[in-house]
Amino acid sequence: MTRTTIKAIAIGASAGAVQALQVILPRLPVGYPLPVLVVVHVPPDRSNVLLPLFQSKCRMRVKEAEDKEPMDGGVIYFAPSDYHMLVEADGALALSNDEPVNYSRPSIDVLFESAADAYGPALVGVILTGANNDGAAGLKAVTDAGGVAIVEDPAQAYASAMPDAALDAAATAKVMNLDAIASYLSSLGTAR
Amino acid sequence: MPDKIEDLEIQLLLEALFQHYHYDFRHYARASIKRRLVQARDQLGFASISALQDRVLHDPDMLPRLLGYLTVQVSEMFRDPSYFRALREKVLPHLRTYPSLKVWIAGCSAGEELYSLAILLREEGLYERTLFYATDINPDALSAAEAGLYPLDRIRKFTENHQKSGGKSSLSDYYTAAYGRAVFDKSLRDRVVFSDHSLVTDAVFAEMHLISCRNVMIYFDRALQDRAIGLFRESLTRKGFLGLGSKESLRFSRHATGFADFVPEEKIYQRREP
Known part of the structure; x- marks a missing residue:
């Protein structure tokens, strides 16, 4: 797909996120060399329900992002509920309390735009199922910066609105089903 | 690369705010400050961050409007x-x-x-x-x-x-x-x-x-x-x-x-x- 060495993965998902992520994240192996950043739209008061679930299913370490935390490979970072998660140029994570974007906090656009800034062509952005259009502008920022854009096949997604909007915004994005996305992301960990 | 020019413009604007108005945002977390400045640029109707900088340096009335973007936060009473x-x-x-x-x-x-x-x-x-x-x-x-x-x-x-x-x-x-x-x-x-x-x-x-x-x-x-x-x-x-x-x-x-x-x-x- 690209010759640039990938340094980070960013994933955004909304309605149907839990099922979709359960196909992908547990497939990533122990010792996976990249950090994986995940924004899922969850209600503000429903914090941390995702963490125990994915901690029990994933081979990679799963944790909630902390402010100014240096990112490590081999770790899946979930955005905390009611905070945006951003990437700083030095590769640290940052949180923000700014107003919701696309009615969402955390917002996928906020993560993807800051990660595209920090990583440029070394970023893979993945938009999964969802019923709104958060992530579309973010995925465009990923492709504009030369990064790799992947969108879950809208025809197979639990909710197609978010993948459709992402494809409209980032025409060069690759369309894959969940299984193919899992295989592709896993391969990024071995072909190095 | 246009993005890099924008990063430079942001750095210059923050330096200008500090030197001229003594508001020091130079050590604010850059990713968020960038989002806020881009939002200010777009909503205040400037073509670039540099254009915004030009205005804020020459028109003190622009300062509070820009500060609104850079500082104000909506919170709640008894949040958490x-x-x-x-x-x-x-x-x-x-x-x-x-x-x-x-x-x-x-x-x-x-x-x-x-x-x-x-x-x-x-x-x-x-x-x-x-x-x-x-x-x-x-x-x-x-x-x-x-x-x-x-x-x-x-x-x-x-x-x-x-x-x-x-x-x-x-x-x-x-x-x-x-x-x-x-x-x-x-x-x-x-x-x-x-x-x-x-x-x-x-x-x-x-x-x-x-x-x-x-x-x-x-x-x-x-x-x-x-x-x-x-x-x-x-x-x-x-x-x-x-x-x-x-x-x-x-x-x-x-x-x-x-x-x-x-x-x-x-x-x-x-x-x-x-």
């Missing part, structure tokens, strides 16, 4: 009710032993946190012996905090939070509704000093028993966070308390050893002597 419950149940029993108290709300924005603490201390019978300091760098935010006016549509959430925090009274005891707004009672601010104070450039100004600074330092880079946390430590009385936002932590700070966890799950710390 469990934090206020922990203050009520675990911190106030200690504060009660002092004959007089000083409480500092650092980065008070439009005052939601200030009124929450004032109500909490009143409910616990400590208000009359407390002096509150509410500080911010944005004069418009300070005026808003001093006015204590909030749109009525936000009050339902404030009320719900207040109840969840273990509130012993009704929030409606403290405001009157008029013209779609809730006006908070003057008696909640007769012991409040509103003041311009910068965690970036200013120094210790009083000895505090409790400092609440929530979701302010997440906008700082680590060097600036260290400065602010050092300032808080120096400002606290022996065994004084520091409350941070629910996702903030002293873990990555070089002052981490200057504090002990007091209520770790609520990010409430206590000053520790070395």
Whole structure:
């Protein structure tokens, strides 16, 4: 797909996120060399329900992002509920309390735009199922910066609105089903 | 690459704001500052950050509008009710032993946190012996905090939070509704000093028993966070308390050893002597 060495993965998902992520994240192996950043739209008061679930299913370490935390490979970072998660140029994570974007906090656009800034062509952005259009502008920022854009096949997604909007915004994005996305992301960990 | 030019423009604008107006955002976390500046550029109708810089340097009236983008935050009263419950149940029993108290709300924005603490201390019978300091760098935010006016549509959430925090009274005891707004009672601010104070450039100004600074330092880079946390430590009385936002932590700070966890799950710390 690209010759640039990938340094980070960013994933955004909304309605149907839990099922979709359960196909992908547990497939990533122990010792996976990249950090994986995940924004899922969850209600503000429903914090941390995702963490125990994915901690029990994933081979990679799963944790909630902390402010100014240096990112490590081999770790899946979930955005905390009611905070945006951003990437700083030095590769640290940052949180923000700014107003919701696309009615969402955390917002996928906020993560993807800051990660595209920090990583440029070394970023893979993945938009999964969802019923709104958060992530579309973010995925465009990923492709504009030369990064790799992947969108879950809208025809197979639990909710197609978010993948459709992402494809409209980032025409060069690759369309894959969940299984193919899992295989592709896993391969990024071995072909190095 | 256009992105790199934008990064340079941002750096220059922040330098200009500092040199000309002495507002120092140079050590704010860059990713968020960039989002806010891009938003300001687009909503204020400028073609570039440089064009915005040109205007703000030559037109002082543009400064407050830009500051609005760079500093103002919408919060809620009793945001994270469990934090206020922990203050009520675990911190106030200690504060009660002092004959007089000083409480500092650092980065008070439009005052939601200030009124929450004032109500909490009143409910616990400590208000009359407390002096509150509410500080911010944005004069418009300070005026808003001093006015204590909030749109009525936000009050339902404030009320719900207040109840969840273990509130012993009704929030409606403290405001009157008029013209779609809730006006908070003057008696909640007769012991409040509103003041311009910068965690970036200013120094210790009083000895505090409790400092609440929530979701302010997440906008700082680590060097600036260290400065602010050092300032808080120096400002606290022996065994004084520091409350941070629910996702903030002293873990990555070089002052981490200057504090002990007091209520770790609520990010409430206590000053520790070395």
